[in-house]
Amino acid sequence: EIVLTQSPGTLSLSPGERATLSCRASQSVTSSYLAWYQQKPGQAPRLLIYGASSRATGIPDRFSGSGSGTDFTLTISRLEPEDFAVYYCQQYGSSPYSFGQGTKLAIK
Amino acid sequence: QVQLQESGPGLVKPSETLSLTCAVSGYSISRGYFWGWMRQPPGKGLEWIGHIDHSGNTYYNPSLKSRVTISVDTSKNQFSLKVTSVTAADTAVYYCARRAYAHNYFDPWGQGTLVTVSS
Numbered sequence: 001e002i003v004l005t006q007s008p009g010t011l012s013l014s015p016g017e018r019a020t021l022s023c024r025a026s027q028s029v030t031s032s033y034l035a036w037y038q039q040k041p042g043q044a045p046r047l048l049i050y051g052a053s054s055r056a057t058g059i060p061d062r063f064s065g066s067g068s069g070t071d072f073t074l075t076i077s078r079l080e081p082e083d084f085a086v087y088y089c090q091q092y093g094s095s096p097y098s099f100g101q102g103t104k105l106a107i108k
Numbered sequence: 109q110v111q112l113q114e115s116g117p118g119l120v121k122p123s124e125t126l127s128l129t130c131a132v133s134g135y136s137i138s139r140g141y142f143w144g145w146m147r148q149p150p151g152k153g154l155e156w157i158g159h160i161d162h163s164g165n166t167y168y169n170p171s172l173k174s175r176v177t178i179s180v181d182t183s184k185n186q187f188s189l190k191v192t193s194v195t196a197a198d199t200a201v202y203y204c205a206r207r208a209y210a211h212n213y214f215d216p217w218g219q220g221t222l223v224t225v226s227s
Contacts, residue, residue, distance in 0.1 A: 035213040044203055045154065047215035056215060088154055092212035096169045099154040 002027055002091050004100035012108040019076040021103045023089035028069050030093025036065055036074045039102075040085045048087075049074065079105075110135040112204050112218035120198075120225050126191040130204030130218060131184075138162045138182040142207035144214055145178060145189045147200040155200075159207050160187055194225045 003026040013019055023034065032052035037045035047056040049065035052072055062077040076083055084107050089100040116128035130143070137143060144159030158168035160178045168176055172191070180187040191198060201222050205214035 033211065033213075044205075044217035044219050045214075046217075047213065050208065050211065050213050090154070090156075090213060095167065095212075096171065097156045097212045099156070101153040 001096055002029065002094055002098050004089055004091060004098055006087075006089060006100035006103045008103060009101075010104045010106055012106045013079055014108045015079050015081055017079050019074075019079055019083070019105055021074040021076075021087055021105070023067075023072040023074070023100050025070040025072075025091060029072075029091045032068050032072075033091060033093035034065075034067070034072050035090045035092060036063075037088045037090065038083075038085045039088065045088060076105075081107075110206060110216055112206065112216065114202060114204050114218045114221040116202075116221060116223070118222060118224060120194055120223060121227050122195055122225055123193055126189070126194050126198060126223055126225070128189045128202055128204075128221065128223070129186050130188070131186045132206075133185070135206075136182075137180060137185050137187065141209060142167075143180070143187045144205050144207050146203045146205060146214070146217075147198075148203070148220070149197075149200045157189065157202075159212075196225050199223065199225045 005024045007022045034052045036049040039045045053065045064075045086102045086104050111133045113131045120126045142159040142161045145157040160166045175192045177190045201220040203220045205217040
């Protein structure tokens with residue numbers, strides 16, 4: 001099973017700043033099959049990124065994904081107030097399809 | 109626009125069976141795609157449970173496979189989850205979602221339903 005480790009656990013930033021979230025896999029993720037989701041309190045996860053770097057439909061271009069192999073990054077170029085949430089990565093190349101433990105993006 | 113809605117008992121006794129249904133609107137399950145279940149224990153991360161297609165082909169998380177059954181009812185445009193012999197560790201928000209075409213990520217998701225295992 002591929003274990004995904006996200007860092008940091010909590011990231012405190014101000015609106016307008018740049019956010020960089022990390023997701024590291026215990027072994028190489030097949031074909032960069034890595035997705036990112038955003039989850040706000042009391043809501044379902046929302047798909048942001050798939051294939052490590054492709055934005056899902058309707059996702060603003062301030063969200064970008066990069067990486068390959070075992071190291072992946074989600075970058076939010078300029079934080080908007082609605083971006084403060086918990087972010088999860090998921091690998092979907094090898095069963096069981098696993099999620100990271102999440103990074104909480106908090107307002108500073 | 110595809111929408112999914114989970115339903116089922118919010119409280120289940122230990123050792124009993126958890127049963128949930130996901131109603132799909134805006135898309136006919138019989139047209140294709142896989143349809144899946146995930147769960148999230150309170151304050152914790154997400155866990156993939158499994159998914160099913162309109163023909164009944166299923167894929168399960170090996171850690172849960174012995175206790176989980178996912179089924180589909182195309183006539184009602186819904187799919188279901190059963191987890192047997194539940195314990196407190198099965199307490200979680202359960203989400204249903206549509207699996208992407210040919211890939212194992214999920215979008216969109218239902219709003220989720222909390223199931224508590226307690227006597």
